[in-house]
Amino acid sequence: MIIKNIVNKKIWEQSGYLAPEYESGIKMDANENPFVLEEPLKKKLFSEMRKVSLNRYPEAGALKLRERFAKYFGVKKDMIMLGNGSDELIQLLCMTLKGKIGGVMVPVPTFSMYKIIAINTGNRILEIPLDENFDLDVKAMTGKMKSNYPALIFLSYPNSPTGNLFSRSRIEALIKKTPGIVVIDEAYAAFSNASLMPLLKKYDNLVFLKTLSKAGMAAIRLGFLIGNKNLIAELDKVRLPYNINWLSQVAASFYLDNQREFSAQIAKIIKNREELYLQMKKIDGITLYPSRANFIFFSCAFDSYRIYDKLASAGVIVKNLDSRLTRNCIRVTVGNRRENAVFLSALKSAIS
Ligand SMILES: Cc1ncc(COP(=O)(O)O)c(C=O)c1O
Incomplete structure (x- = not known):
């Protein structure tokens, strides 16, 4: 063959x-x-992990953990979804929103997985170069929107690999203009002392991504999508039932206990x-x-x-x-x- x-x-x-x-x-x-x-903390974590029944599936939907992280991020529990790393959540967004209005828009350079996942899930990719200060070129982005309605715009805040924060006014201009969803990926927010999460109160076409990977728990693969509960309900239909394994659930609880x-x-x-x-x-x-x-x-x-x-x-x-x-x-x-x-x-x- x-x-x-x-x-x-x-x-x-x-x-x-x-x-x-x-x-x-x-x-x-x-x-x-x-x-x-x-070592003492490691011991504590491993003694919790010993209690896991490896013959059993994990709690489907990781409801308890979801509730704990909802509190941690200050949102209601139906506004948060857990993923096997935020990569999985990017994939869920690209799968669920594919087709209706089509297309994933990203600035360049940015986190390469947005493009890879968009293409692998059959989406058209619209790449718009950042300006000379590595900020968003809103004119070029909104110009492209007229003929290519993007279902998703991914913005990394701070941006990887450039390390800067895009200006808030430009992000808000995109949120207002786009017919689709703006995804603000705050994978590195903890290092910036900045977050746009308060904007959730203002816009319903906005979702956030967070992850434990950069905070010291890359091995457990745990990411979060936070935002519009109606969108999350749709994404949840596409999510695989046991996407967060038990050992990761235990380790994530341990993370919260040892802030x-x-x-x-x-x-x-x-x-x-x-x-x-x-x-x-x-x-x-x-x-x-x-x-x-x-x-x-x-x-x-x-x-x-x-x-x-x-x-x-x-x-x-x-x-x-x-x-x-x-x-x-x-x-x-x-x-x-x-x-x-x-x-x-x-x-x-x-x-x-
Ligand atoms: C901007 C950005 N988002 C998401 C991720 C991936 O996060 P996770 O490990 O939760 O899949 C990375 C990893 O480097 C990243 O740079």
Whole structure:
């Protein structure tokens, strides 16, 4: 059988999301939290996990957890939905809203999974470059809307990989103009001290995405969609029944029970980001962009593939984001103090 003949053309044509696995080295490519749990806390978590009956399905819909997180985010429980990472929720949105008015609009550059998921679920993708300050080009976006009604517009706030917050007035202009839904992805909000969640009271075509992945729990895959309860009721028809496994449900409860620990880690990451930024600023040959997230985006005066390879051979893995709009750009995740020091010294020698 010739697989090419039966696979969807749009899927065949793409290379898919590349998440390389490295056996060793310092991982500064995926915007994870660099801190591990202290042993006593780990023990506490694992003793909770021991109680799970592995022969049983998890609670369908994870209702108790959903209720706890509704309280945590300050919304009613029918306004929140849990996903196997926010990636799954992006997929649910793209599947459920496909077809009626069609099309997924994204600024570029942004989180690459919006486009990949949109295409894989059979949606048309409308990509609009950000302006020279990495802010939204509202004129170009609304201009495109006239002939291509997007069902969904994905906005990452702060944006990945650029690290900035789009201006609120431009976001609101899009919410008002679009015939569809605006999705504000606050995966990195904890590092920015900013959230647009209060806008939920003002608009009903707005939903939010949140995740535990950047807060120290990437392994458990838990994301949240928050917003219009009528939309959530429709998404819930598409959601697979047991999408949040028991072990993740236990770990997510543990996260809520140990907020102080996780908040302290976030504060440390913000402090490390500021220190790392100041140190990187002293290096000639790179241009830094201010960051409100847990990573720093920079462009190199040289070939970023060469810099990437040199960093990798020094044991530091970053994300090379060279593209037409982001020439020779690299994104580095803020690490712990030791990791940042190793990265800085490797970057200096890669550039000299
Ligand atoms: C903007 C943005 N949204 C969502 C995600 C994915 O989140 P999750 O791990 O919950 O699927 C990422 C991951 O890097 C991201 O950068």
